[in-house]
Amino acid sequence: MFDYDAERFRVLITELTRSNVTEETWHWLSEKFLAPETSAINSAFSMMPRKTGKLPIIRNNQLWVEIEKLKPGFTLEGWTIDRLGRLCLLLQLDPTDKEKYVKTIENLFLAAEVNELVVLYSSLPLFAWPELWLMRCAEGVRSNIGLVLEAIMYNNPYPISYLDEKAWNQLILKAFFTGKDLNRISGIDERANAELASTLVDFAHERWAANRKINPHLWRLTSKFIDDDLLTDLKRLFEEGSLRDRQAAALTAYQSDSDSAKSLLKSYPELLKAIENKELNWSSLTPEE
């Protein structure tokens, strides 16, 4: 039913929620845990910020560390109390009646406003029946709302574990198209694949033709798939690119298994040295001009 220790996780989140709200709010919320009717869950889910306020969570290190250990890749960093309260409510839903459970959550998605969507999508890795949320996750990737995309892309272990290659590739392409911070996408390098590399290279050529800038993180996803064409692209980056482009080309060559790429990199000893000295990595690229 679950792919992690959901029971313990629920206990910890409930405890953390309780320590973050007033006695009165706790009374209101905990009553909803027992409510059998979906309508009570629906309105409690919507009303949450009215009851809890929207301040950042007060950190309880012990609980915090254990929570993040139970679901690697998940984080409470930057969460507000209303978001925590909503997650807490979702975790109380009884998953044994599979159909009702999925329908209840799916209906929350259908009527959700932006902050609600953020909670729902960032909770995907915590729901029961993880394989049933594939379509929902792929649908979220189609969103054009920045915060929704970030809830799926950043600190969310669901996509990397469950999306098939096609859906994963869509997520990465969408991240490039919408200017997301690629460093924050969990699993980005592990799930690099030939299909994605080829699409990204086409995309890069399209941008070059239109005289538009290319996010240099694109190249990191090609490093395992260097062929003659890609080698030409890397040469172009080294010869014509900005410092940022050259750094990206160097990192790409360094991470590849291609001998020609590696020997190309040797012509740029200062970049090679910076990588070997651990001064240059994907998080330390020179900012864009």
Add this chain to the structure above:
Amino acid sequence: MCCSHSFDDRKPQIVAEAMNLDIIKGMKFFDPHVHMSSRTTDDYQAMADAGIVALIEPAFWLGQPRTGIDSFRDYYSSLVGWERFRSSQFGIKHYCTIGLNSREANNERLAEEVMELLPLFIYKEGVVGIGEIGFDDQTAAEDKYYRMQLELAKEAGLPIQIHTPHRDKKKGTQRSMDIAIEHGIDPKMVIIDHNNEETVKEVLDRGFWAAFTIYPFTKMGNERMVELAKLYGPERIMINSAADWGISDPLAVPKTAALMKLKGISDEDIKMITYSNAIAAFAQSGQIDENDFITPLSVDQTEKFAGNTVLRGGQQPRTDKSSIIIS
């Protein structure tokens, strides 16, 4: 909801004052009634430039009837979702009111389903009232669903935004107020919209908020509005554009502020009519925090974040309107 346009209504207009908003530069405006779903990004940019910092989008009819409940659901969800996001890209805080409009109250089969759907939306963040509801044809069905929604508003503690009818306006306005009182609603929770010279006095005398829609050809012109502001003062009066899919003007609020200023109305009174009264009325929902829009949002749209160029808060880059080059 706005207007039943007929071409007879459209008389040619003479430009009396050249468009110049410099005299209201630095003023902030709140448009408490504007249907942004029907407007373009050019409108959003112009509104932001003219000083509009926040707005309310009431739920209304789309110019043609919906045929199923899912259309209502998608519409309400767009008001709290996509449209809110679109607005934020231009630095404008977007609120909405949620309700079943009077025209579609006449489709009783559908209206029943909508009444079941409303509780799912009215408690959401940024929903500042039930609206726009009231009368169109003043039928029995309109009466029924108006009353049901008044009860809903009472239960939820939300303000009510009332659309008054185009036809038989004066009686329709009186009837809307009578029914609200009959249901034990405090007039200070009710914003009576689309007033004119004939309706305003009674609305104010009975303790309701009086909103005026500055809308060319079919509703108030802003010169008339200036006269009304002089006559009645700024207490409990607010103006809006009700801009929608018809010929309307999303800059109606700042333009009217400029005209008021030209005609000698004080800055303080202008602020009440074009900003603070609307906030006071709808903040009774507990859903408006002025801090959300008095601190200007970042306008540097190419700000760098963590080494990457990002559009902060998803703000849209500007296009250069003065150039024929599109790049």
